[in-house]
Amino acid sequence: MIKFxxxxxxxxxxxxxxxxxxxxxxxxxxxxxxxxxxxxxTTVLNLLIKEYQPIAGEIFFDDLPLSKIKSNQLPLHRRxxxxxxxxxxLIEELNVWENIALPLLIQxxxxxxxxERITDLLxxxxxxxxxxxxxxxxxxxEAQRISIARALATGPNVIFADEPxxxxxxxxxxxxxxxxxxxxxxGTTLIIATHDPIIIKETQSKRIDLTQPEAKxxxxxxxxxxxxxxxxxxxxxxxxxxxxxxxNKEKQSIKEGKTPEERTKxxxxxxxxxxxxxxxxxxxxxQQANAxxxxxxxxxxxxxxxx
Ligand code: ADP
Ligand code: MG
Numbered sequence: 001m002i003k004f005x006x007x008x009x010x011x012x013x014x015x016x017x018x019x020x021x022x023x024x025x026x027x028x029x030x031x032x033x034x035x036x037x038x039x040x041x042t043t044v045l046n047l048l049i050k051e052y053q054p055i056a057g058e059i060f061f062d063d064l065p066l067s068k069i070k071s072n073q074l075p076l077h078r079r080x081x082x083x084x085x086x087x088x089x090l091i092e093e094l095n096v097w098e099n100i101a102l103p104l105l106i107q108x109x110x111x112x113x114x115x116e117r118i119t120d121l122l123x124x125x126x127x128x129x130x131x132x133x134x135x136x137x138x139x140x141x142e143a144q145r146i147s148i149a150r151a152l153a154t155g156p157n158v159i160f161a162d163e164p165x166x167x168x169x170x171x172x173x174x175x176x177x178x179x180x181x182x183x184x185x186x187g188t189t190l191i192i193a194t195h196d197p198i199i200i201k202e203t204q205s206k207r208i209d210l211t212q213p214e215a216k217x218x219x220x221x222x223x224x225x226x227x228x229x230x231x232x233x234x235x236x237x238x239x240x241x242x243x244x245x246x247x248n249k250e251k252q253s254i255k256e257g258k259t260p261e262e263r264t265k266x267x268x269x270x271x272x273x274x275x276x277x278x279x280x281x282x283x284x285x286x287q288q289a290n291a292x293x294x295x296x297x298x299x300x301x302x303x304x305x306x307x
Contacts, residue, residue, distance in 0.1 A: 001024075031192070041194075082188075086163035095132050099150055124182075148179060163193060
């Protein structure tokens with residue numbers, strides 16, 4: 001399903017995040033990606049969603065090389081990968097129900113299907129009673145369960161959980177791990193990037209350890225900059241230039257105060273026009289979600305009264 005083939009990622013400032021990394025993840029598998037902070041775990045996720053391209057090697061998703069995916073096909077590709085983050089990345093202004101609905105609204109799903117899907121997801125993560133709460137009202141464990149429900153909303157082929165227990169205590173971490181394992185057993189391929197000893201101890205599965213001596217030496221100070229080094233290979237030079245352009249754009253969007261989520265959405269074609277369009281879509285979706293919440297609330301009141 002996923003194949004990394006001799007993938008190297010070096011950023012414009014010379015940081016080598018991954019060096020000659022190869023691994024495969026089969027359909028339905030549970031795979032751990034381990035290694036200390038800075039060993040390149042998040043970079044694996046960013047490469048997988050094509051936030052940027054590797055400077056060498058190729059990544060395949062369902063046999064399709066990611067280098068062949070055009071920018072207009074990116075949303076479709078990213079929908080196949082559900083991401084779960086250490087800091088949950090829930091939208092504070094939206095309640096639980098709306099947070100889960102958002103990816104479905106952006107996808108223009110039919111409202112009845114959305115209601116049904118969210119009920120199923122909230123049942124799965126055992127938080128049906130929190131549907132109308134806001135992220136600030138949730139405990140860390142609850143917020144992570146909601147973020148897992150959101151990641152599952154569009155029916156991705158794979159869930160990539162990036163340090164999912166990084167902000168949680170041991171007992172809650174164990175619950176989150178159990179939930180992720182349950183989702184894997186129900187058929188979704190699962191990748192957990194982690195350095196949490198609890199997850200590692202409690203999970204007997206394939207493990208990709210990024211703690212290599214090469215991965216440890218970060219800045220290759222003695223190496224010439226990427227662009228000069230690759231001058232004798234025009235193809236590689238172009239890649240390096242593109243990478244630099246992308247990195248600059250990334251820096252710019254950080255300066256502009258965009259959230260990582262917004263940066264991921266707009267991705268490589270991070271120009272103002274696309275960003276504006278996305279913002280508009282988000283506002284519309286938010287209005288739709290608000291209307292739906294009102295409807296749900298009314299329904300709940302009616303149900304409560306009739307009980
Ligand atoms: P992990 O998730 O295992 O903590 P990361 O994948 O976030 O590691 O980072 C791997 C290395 O790459 C780190 O040294 C980090 O500082 C560096 N890195 C990550 N993203 C960038 C970037 N956009 N520009 C420069 N360096 C980066
Ligand atoms: Mg990380």
